[in-house]
Amino acid sequence: xxxxxxxxxxxxxxxxxxxxxxxxxxxxxxxxxxxxxxxxxxxxxxxxxxxxxxxxxxxxxxxxxxxxxxxxxxxxxxxxxxxxxxxxxxxxxxxxxxxxxxxxxxxxxxxxxxxxxxxxxxxxxxxxxxxxxxxxxxxxxxxxxxxxxxxxxxxxxxxxxxxxxxxxxxxxxxxxxxxxxxxxxxxxxxxxxxxxxxxxxxxxxxxxxxxxxxxxxxxxxxxxxxxxxxxxxxxxxxxxxxxxxxxxxxxxxxxxxxxxxxxxxxxxxxxxxxxxxxxxxxxxxxxxxxxxxxxxxxxxxxxxxxxxxxxxxxxxxxxxxxxxxxxxxxxxxxxxxxxxxxxxxxxxxxxxxxxxxxxxxx
Ligand SMILES: [Mg+2]
Numbered sequence: 001x002x003x004x005x006x007x008x009x010x011x012x013x014x015x016x017x018x019x020x021x022x023x024x025x026x027x028x029x030x031x032x033x034x035x036x037x038x039x040x041x042x043x044x045x046x047x048x049x050x051x052x053x054x055x056x057x058x059x060x061x062x063x064x065x066x067x068x069x070x071x072x073x074x075x076x077x078x079x080x081x082x083x084x085x086x087x088x089x090x091x092x093x094x095x096x097x098x099x100x101x102x103x104x105x106x107x108x109x110x111x112x113x114x115x116x117x118x119x120x121x122x123x124x125x126x127x128x129x130x131x132x133x134x135x136x137x138x139x140x141x142x143x144x145x146x147x148x149x150x151x152x153x154x155x156x157x158x159x160x161x162x163x164x165x166x167x168x169x170x171x172x173x174x175x176x177x178x179x180x181x182x183x184x185x186x187x188x189x190x191x192x193x194x195x196x197x198x199x200x201x202x203x204x205x206x207x208x209x210x211x212x213x214x215x216x217x218x219x220x221x222x223x224x225x226x227x228x229x230x231x232x233x234x235x236x237x238x239x240x241x242x243x244x245x246x247x248x249x250x251x252x253x254x255x256x257x258x259x260x261x262x263x264x265x266x267x268x269x270x271x272x273x274x275x276x277x278x279x280x281x282x283x284x285x286x287x288x289x290x291x292x293x294x295x296x297x298x299x300x301x302x303x304x305x306x307x308x309x310x311x312x313x314x315x316x317x318x319x320x321x322x323x324x325x326x327x328x329x330x331x332x333x334x335x336x337x338x339x340x341x342x343x344x345x346x347x348x349x350x351x352x353x354x355x356x357x358x359x360x361x362x
């Protein structure tokens with residue numbers, strides 16, 4: 001049976017800027033070119049928001065504590081972020097996308113899915129569209145982008161990593177299933193370290209292992225993610241590219257390799273999550289009124305703490321403040337903290353002219 005026959009084959013392009021914040025800084029400051037740089041953090045505290053490829057060679061990556069990054073790469077240069085500039089560049093690339101399709105779904109300032117099945121240029125070959133878009137981005141912004149081309153979002157996203165930086169890759173309907181089977185599940189988009197570990201305990205290490213499990217088994221162990229995992233194991237992902245996605249909430253969470261007992265590391269662990277959820281809202285022009293902090297203890301007991309404000313949160317610093325206020329009373333915690341999560345809800349589209357402030361305190 002041809003499993004693709006239920007829906008017409010779509011052409012999806014995932015565009016991902018290479019080391020975005022760091023590349024913008026290197027573009028704008030000659031002294032930083034070809035050097036290991038970290039945007040965000042400082043030699044003494046905070047976390048790295050983005051690392052240049054020169055820094056990645058040393059094992060420096062985003063969300064890494066700055067102190068660790070400096071130890072791995074003693075010559076690392078810390079650069080303060082300029083979110084207003086990143087946002088402006090993001091707008092430039094968004095305008096380029098819009099020349100090709102109105103079906104643009106941004107994931108963050110530097111990443112988006114494009115459905116180019118029926119594109120505005122009448123181009124037949126999605127690979128050629130991706131090549132053109134990357135060339136236009138280079139021409140307009142001076143920056144490199146990578147692209148993944150495939151017949152669904154999951155595979156397009158996986159493909160954009162294959163020839164990074166400054167490259168692109170295509171996964172066709174013919175080679176999609178085999179590609180997924182060979183892929184370690186820990187590399188799957190949507191499978192975080194905690195889920196990968198759980199899959200490993202269930203004997204699932206590759207796409208082929210995942211494909212070997214029934215839908216019932218996956219639902220039993222992974223709940224509402226079960227059907228998604230069942231589909232992607234077969235190279236199937238029916239999610240549409242949604243340009244004006246009206247979501248009820250935006251969330252991010254992280255399971256820590258060691259249980260946390262002190263306030264400082266917990267607050268630091270939350271910073272990348274704050275940036276992730278805020279970045280998503282920014283990229284999609286939405287704001288939030290309700291902030292929920294989730295705390296899961298080592299024994300898997302879970303509590304949440306919420307705060308709702310009267311108007312949309314104006315700036316990321318307001319979100320940071322609320323998170324700190326919600327987190328502080330938890331300490332000292334009754335048990336070690338295994339996982340922290342942030343959810344933003346009561347979402348509303350931001351009216352034009354009420355753009356959030358882009359200041360980011362590290
Ligand atoms: Mg990127």
